[in-house]
Amino acid sequence: MTKEQFSELVSQYERLVYTVCFQLVRDASAAEDLTQETFLSAWLHRGSLPQGYERQWLGRIAANKAKDHLQSAWSRHSVLPGDGAMPPGLAPPAEEIALQKTGAASIAAEIEALKEPYRPVCRLCLLEEKSPEEAALALGRPVKTVHTQLSRGKRLLRERLERSGGYGTVSR
Template sequence: MDENALIQDARQGDLDAFNRLILAYQDRVYNQAYRVLGESQAADDATQEAFISAYKNLRSFRGGSFRAWLLRIVTNACYDELRRRKRRPTTPLEPVDESGDEIESPHWIADPGELPEDNVVRGELGKAIQHCLDELPTDFRVVVVLVDVQGMDYLEAADTIGKPLGTIKSRLARGRTRMRECLQGFWELLPMSMRLET
C-alpha cells in the first residue's frame, strides 16, 4: 500500500482511497479511543467521528506521520466526548434485585463460555489496568496511552497532541507514577515478575 498515493487520491475526493487508509488504521484509532474513554460504545462513536472529520479536513494534513495526525483527531474527539460527559453527567444503569438492592454480578454479565484460568486472570488484569488509566487525569492518560499503548516516541507523541517535548516527559512521568500507585491495589492479579514492591 502506497500511503502517500492513497492520501493524494483521497485529497482529490477519492473516497475508496480513504477507505483503504481507514482499514489500515482503524484498529489503532479505535484502541486510542477505547483506552482514553474506557468504554466501547463511546470509543466506537469517537472513532467514526474521527474518520469523518479526517476525511473532511484531509487538506489540512501537511505531510509527516499520518498515524500521528489520525490519532490527534481521535484524541480531540475523545476530549470533546469527555467535556460533553462533564456537562451532562449520566446515571449508570445499575442492576437491582427484587428488594431494590444492587446486584454485583448479574447473570447477563456472566460469560456463558468456560474460560481458562489464564484468560480470566488476563481479563481481570486488563480491567485493572483500564481502571487505573481511567483514574488518571485526561491529559496524563492521553500521553500514557500514546507512548505506552500505541508505542510512540516522545517526538511523535508531542506532534500528536501539539505540545512541547518537555510537556510530554512531564505528563508521562506523572502518569506512570500514578499508575504505579493504582496498580499496587491489584498486586494479586499481576504476574510474579511484574509484582510491584512498596
C-alpha cells in the first residue's frame, strides 16, 4: 500500500474511527489520540490489511485501542483501603458517605418505630433487602398484602423522616 492509498484510507475512515473511539472512552481528546494511534498501528501493520475489509479492520483496531486505553486508565489509579476499588473520579466524597451512614441509621431507627403490620415488612424489604415475595413467604402473608404494606410503610417513613429532618430517601 502506498502513502497516497493510505492517505485516502485515512480521509475515508477518519470519522468512523473517531466515533468508535469516542463511543467507548467518552472523552473527545482521548478519542482524538486513539484515532491517531489507530492509524499509526494500521500503517505499521498495513501488510495484514485484508482487501475489501478496510472498514471492519480499522474499526476493530480502534475498538481494541479504546479498550486498551480504558484498561490502562483503570489499572493506573491507586486503590486505598476502604475505597471499594472505585476509580478516583467515581468514588463518592467522604461527606456524602458520612451522610449516607447517618441517613441509614435514622431510617433504621424509624423503621423500628413503625407500628404493626408495617415494621416487619419494612425491616425485611428495606433493611435486609429481601424481595416482597421473600418477605411474604417469611411472614406468611399474601404477596399483594406485603406490597400494599410496604408501599404504605414507605409513605409513613417518608413522612416521618421529612418531619424529623432525617437524611436519605426511602426507595426500592
